[in-house]
Amino acid sequence: MSRLRERGWVGDPIGSQLEQSDLWTEPIWTSSNGGKRRDTEKIILHKKFLGEKLAWKGYDFALLKLAPSSSNDSKRNPEGLVAPPCLASKMYKAEKYLDNIYFSGFGRRYIPHCLTDGTGPVKYGVCGRPAYCNWGSRTTRCGLDFLYQGRKHKECLKDVDTPSAADPVCVSLRKCYPALEGEERLVHVMDGKKKYVTTCYPKRAPKGSKGWCTVRAPGVFKDKEPTPTDGWGFCSNEDSQKHCNEKIPKKQNTTAYRLGIFNTEFCKVELGKNLKVEQPRATPEEYADIEGKAGLYCLGQNYSHHFEKDLYYQRGVNGHFYELSWSDHNVMETMYHHSNIPKHAVSGGLVCFGDSGGPLFQLVYEPSRKLVQPIVIGAFSFMLWATCQGADEPGYFGKVNFVEDWIKKYVGDTVCWADDI
Numbered sequence: 001m002s003r004l005r006e007r008g009w010v011g012d013p014i015g016s017q018l019e020q021s022d023l024w025t026e027p028i029w030t031s032s033n034g035g036k037r038r039d040t041e042k043i044i045l046h047k048k049f050l051g052e053k054l055a056w057k058g059y060d061f062a063l064l065k066l067a068p069s070s071s072n073d074s075k076r077n078p079e080g081l082v083a084p085p086c087l088a089s090k091m092y093k094a095e096k097y098l099d100n101i102y103f104s105g106f107g108r109r110y111i112p113h114c115l116t117d118g119t120g121p122v123k124y125g126v127c128g129r130p131a132y133c134n135w136g137s138r139t140t141r142c143g144l145d146f147l148y149q150g151r152k153h154k155e156c157l158k159d160v161d162t163p164s165a166a167d168p169v170c171v172s173l174r175k176c177y178p179a180l181e182g183e184e185r186l187v188h189v190m191d192g193k194k195k196y197v198t199t200c201y202p203k204r205a206p207k208g209s210k211g212w213c214t215v216r217a218p219g220v221f222k223d224k225e226p227t228p229t230d231g232w233g234f235c236s237n238e239d240s241q242k243h244c245n246e247k248i249p250k251k252q253n254t255t256a257y258r259l260g261i262f263n264t265e266f267c268k269v270e271l272g273k274n275l276k277v278e279q280p281r282a283t284p285e286e287y288a289d290i291e292g293k294a295g296l297y298c299l300g301q302n303y304s305h306h307f308e309k310d311l312y313y314q315r316g317v318n319g320h321f322y323e324l325s326w327s328d329h330n331v332m333e334t335m336y337h338h339s340n341i342p343k344h345a346v347s348g349g350l351v352c353f354g355d356s357g358g359p360l361f362q363l364v365y366e367p368s369r370k371l372v373q374p375i376v377i378g379a380f381s382f383m384l385w386a387t388c389q390g391a392d393e394p395g396y397f398g399k400v401n402f403v404e405d406w407i408k409k410y411v412g413d414t415v416c417w418a419d420d421i
Contacts, residue, residue: 090401119206182204187313209235275287
């Protein structure tokens with residue numbers, strides 16, 4: 001995936017081109033600080049893997065047989081505790097530990113695409129960017145290029161009113177309550193029957209914010225003016241966004257971080273949006289069962305909106321506004337079920353380029369041995385748009401237990417297999 005520059009053309013399948021032995025015996029090596037670290041004697045690629053462009057059909061797995069380490073290599077062994085993991089078998093119940101899923105890898109941790117944070121109308125969206133960023137999927141420089149009031153902007157707007165400032169309801173509310181002019185919390189307005197009317201976002205970027213931008217979703221190439229409650233958001237201050245409007249430096253961080261498994265239907269919808277642009281000849285029937293047929297997990301990070309921290313007002317028939325309390329049952333019912341403010345927002349987490357093959361694992365306590373055992377349940381396969389952490393960018397991981405028989409064909413029980421713990 002993430003090969004827009006190839007204009008949707010799918011290369012010939014890879015797996016079917018292998019020799020009957022299913023082995024590639026050409027040695028490979030990696031370098032660290034200019035030195036050779038370890039040879040690989042054999043690479044065994046799954047025959048059903050059809051290539052990177054078709055990774056959404058699953059089986060993106062390879063087994064590597066490492067050559068014996070030399071005396072020089074042994075000096076580079078990692079310091080500290082190294083815990084060999086177990087692989088999840090078909091009997092392993094990963095769903096028992098859904099709140100305990102981690103990922104680690106060697107991918108980039110700074111990204112060049114500027115994203116919004118979770119406080120504006122569009123949460124974890126991609127700010128408008130130059131056209132070349134859509135095609136240069138692994139670019140290290142992107143920047144901003146977004147439309148607002150007929151002009152293009154190259155920086156997040158910090159000293160310019162947000163689109164919310166033009167909402168006539170919000171204008172009237174602030175006239176009645178001048179103290180709301182600088183309010184940084186969300187202010188929700190309801191009518192006389194406590195039906196949702198609109199949300200007033202801060203007039204200016206909050207203190208400490210980089211500003212705000214209008215967004216353009218991946219796969220959309222035409223700029224569009226925002227409305228008071230859609231099409232824009234506040235620029236993120238996350239560490240990964242430090243250099244989003246300049247050339248990003250290299251940074252690797254193999255610290256494990258938590259992810260959550262997304263709803264399968266959501267994952268299919270997001271995949272479908274991508275394939276419609278990148279591989280328009282793909283049919284919905286081909287990716288209807290990404291879990292059972294392709295053996296994929298789809299993960300990212302889930303965020304909840306804390307309505308109790310917001311402010312609420314009711315607009316009376318006389319044009320005056322009256323403050324409401326979150327503890328009012330009608331207010332809760334309206335906001336949870338009849339407003340356009342989602343209860344949850346998602347992002348793709350920190351998965352990015354260079355993380356391919358990285359482990360998705362759970363830490364499970366084994367009472368019998370009184371230890372915490374890492375269980376590898378998946379390996380990172382692909383992302384969709386190359387924006388890494390946006391709301392349209394869940395990470396897709398191949399399930400280890402989906403290819404258990406294939407792994408055992410070559411390594412048998414020489415590795416640790418985790419059953420139901």
